[in-house]
Amino acid sequence: MKKTVNKTTKNNFITYGMVIAIFAVVQILSSTGNLSRLLTGLLVPICVYTIASLSLNLVVGYSGELSLGHAGFMCVGAYSSAVFSHVTSDLIPSVPRLILAILVGAVVAAVFGVLIGIPVLRLRGDYLAIVTLAFGEIIKNLINILYVGVDDKGLHVATSAANLKLDPGGKQIIKGALGVSGTSTLYKDIKDYFFLIGVILILIVLFVIQNLVNSRSGRAITSTRDNRIAAESIGINVTKNKLLAFTISAAIAGVAGVLYAHNLSMLKVSIFDYNMSITILVYVILGGMGNLRGSILATIVLYALPELLRGFSTYRMLIYAIVMIAMMLFNWAPAARDFRSRIVEKIKGHGKEKEAA
Template identity: 85%
Template sequence: MKKGMNKTSKNNFITYGMVLVIFAVAQTLSSTGNLSRLLTGLLVPICVYVIAAISLNLVVGYSGELSLGHAGFMCVGAYASAVFSHVASDVIPSVPRLIIAILIGAAVAALLGFLIGIPVLRLRGDYLAIVTLAFGEIIKNLINILYVGVDSKGLHVATSSGALQLEPGGKQIIKGALGISKTATLYKDIKDYFFLIGVILVLVSLFVVQNLVNSRSGRAITATRDNRIAAESIGINVTKNKLLAFTISAAIAGVAGVLYAHNLSMLKVSVFDYNLSITFLVYVILGGIGNLRGSIIATIILYALPELLRGFSTYRMLIYAIIMIVMMLFNWAPAARDFRSRVADKFKKHGKEKEAA
């Protein structure tokens, strides 16, 4: 038992170390001017997508459910936190305001995930995917008609711009389909630290997911994924554990939405469509379902690759598609998996021989 725990801890620290090494390399290249301005601008969005991929892997990889509404939770976290940042911009300093905004985004997304998960997680397979996709679109369209403003009397909410009545000097925050503007300008004094903040949030997301997976509840979640009937027969509350994973996944997606919203000068709900949910799913599948390190690597490569290949002009997307196919074959082809297993066994054998010597 002790050996297993040591192995688990070692794997967790390897994942943390990998993230820190990537951060150190990117930060060094950026500070020395060896990273283009375009790629420097991608650093924070990469953190956003990595967090979203980690959260989706908890549902798809460890819980075994196919969710296509992840962008909806990200949208809720983004908008809830952005509204708070605008309301509290003149009252709370930047750093504590951002921390509270992150907590609010996570809490609102978690609450929505919990409420949606209660009826949805009774479904399975394709039915669950279709319903989560529908919920994601419903959330997007509801926020699309939302108008929110603030004045001396507090917050005002309406479903049309004409119905929003504000006192002179009041500020309109959400402008329907036009979204929320100037959120990033509220954090101009800490804007240079957003990449560091993003990496910290990636590490926190990894810590939460890895500790959940290795806990008693996490083992119940994976047992349910492997054999639902067997799990129920030994007294595991399947719905409860799946709801726990779904809620935590939604909360982490909300955190990704917070970072996304506060890194942009203009936040529009049209970004959070089903294509974004499919993008997260592609990162999870290509990185390896249930493989957090793989999700991180796949997200970094696939998000940055179109910009890195921009010099190839018309062949850019062709090369991108070929690389996606190669990644898929490397992760899922039987021959490639056997090759990886043989290489891993050789490294383990070499390590044991070195320790014995």
């Protein structure tokens, strides 16, 4: 048992170390002027999608359920936090306001996760995927007709611009299909630190997920994934544990939405469509389901690669497709997995020989 705990702790610290090492390399490249303006602009979005892929891995990889509604959770997290930031922009300094906005986005997304999860998690397989996909589309279309403003009397909500009656001096925040503008300007004094904030959020998310997975509840979640009938036969509440994983995953997706919303000068609901959910799912599958380090590396490579290959013009997407196929084979082909196992065993064998010497 002690050896298992030590191995788990070691693996966790390796993951943290990998994230910190990537951050250090990026900072060195940036300080020496070797990081292009294009790559600099990709840093925060990469953090956003990394957080989103880690959250989805909790559902797909550890819980064993297929969810296509993560764009919807990111959407509610983004919009709720943007409204909070605009309403409190004159009341709270930037740093505590951003922290509170992150908490607001996480809580709102978690509430939606519970509301959706209670009826939906009784379904399985394709049925669950279809319902979560429908949730994402419903959220997108509801926010598309939502108008929110604030004045001295408080918040005003309407379904059309004509019905949104604000006093003189009032401020319209959500403008229907036009979305929310000016959120990033509220944090112009700390905008340069958003990449650091994104890395810190990734480390916090890793800490939450790893501790959940290695806890008693986490073992119950993975047991229901491996054999639902056996888990039920020993008294595990399958629905309760799946709801726990789904809710935490939704909350983390909401955090990704907060960072995404506050990094953009113009936030539009059309961004959070079906394609975003599929993109996040691709990162999870290619990185390896249940593999947090794989999700991080797959997100970094697959998000940055299309931009890095722009110089190849016509062949850009062909190279991107080849890289995706290669990653899939490396992670899932039996021969590749056997090869990786042999390499790991050789490394361990060399380590034992050095210790013996």
